[in-house]
Amino acid sequence: MSVNVCGSPSERELAAIRAVGCSEKVGAxxxxxxxxxxxxxxxxxDGERFDxxxxxxxxxxxxxxxxxxxxxxSAKGQTARLFECEAVEVGDGAxxxxxxxxxxxxxxxxTVLRGRAYMLRAGNExxxxxxxxxxxxxxxxxxxxxxxxxxxxxxxxxGCGHVAGREYGGVKCVRVLHGxxxxxxxxxxxxxxxxxxxxxxxxxxxxYSMGRRTDKNRQYKTGER
Ligand SMILES: [Zn+2]
Numbered sequence: 001m002s003v004n005v006c007g008s009p010s011e012r013e014l015a016a017i018r019a020v021g022c023s024e025k026v027g028a029x030x031x032x033x034x035x036x037x038x039x040x041x042x043x044x045x046d047g048e049r050f051d052x053x054x055x056x057x058x059x060x061x062x063x064x065x066x067x068x069x070x071x072x073x074s075a076k077g078q079t080a081r082l083f084e085c086e087a088v089e090v091g092d093g094a095x096x097x098x099x100x101x102x103x104x105x106x107x108x109x110x111t112v113l114r115g116r117a118y119m120l121r122a123g124n125e126x127x128x129x130x131x132x133x134x135x136x137x138x139x140x141x142x143x144x145x146x147x148x149x150x151x152x153x154x155x156x157x158x159g160c161g162h163v164a165g166r167e168y169g170g171v172k173c174v175r176v177l178h179g180x181x182x183x184x185x186x187x188x189x190x191x192x193x194x195x196x197x198x199x200x201x202x203x204x205x206x207x208y209s210m211g212r213r214t215d216k217n218r219q220y221k222t223g224e225r
Contacts, residue, residue: 006035013118020081030122031119034131035114036186037112038114041111048177052111058085061182068187089112145177148177
């Protein structure tokens, strides 16, 4: 998704930033804040989508989570942190439901998970300029959901007989990611010039996820839109 409105924090925002761990030693003038669209309920390139209820569950779980570059788990990559996040329904004509019978926003509307992040200005001058210039704008998320449901009948676990990608009565079947289980991080991603770049990182993150979580019914999801 994408990044936009940016600048210095307001008084209200500063209080929220303090609440996620930024000490009084750091002044408002040292901080840069910006909006990120983390994900929405449209079908992604894997033929999967979140339902809007799950996005609302994820919103508070993203608060305090760090943003990194290209899903790299290194300290140098941890540059920004979310201090607010909410799921909002917008009517920008980009339909969230995409013909889904189950769990979507109304036609022409989509539910977006929108976050507000902060970072230190010092040491991030280049990144801040890129955000201001609208160059650094794509983000993706790494999250876990409890189950995948069928978009045609709402059935869980793939036992219903509907096949993802196939059409039923003119409506394409997709997998609906349901139930917020965990949030790992969000990430600035390179403009997808390298098509396979995300794959290696995805495996690394999946391994990380398995190391932390043993619940068999948790499904791991990371990706770009
Ligand atoms: Zn089904």
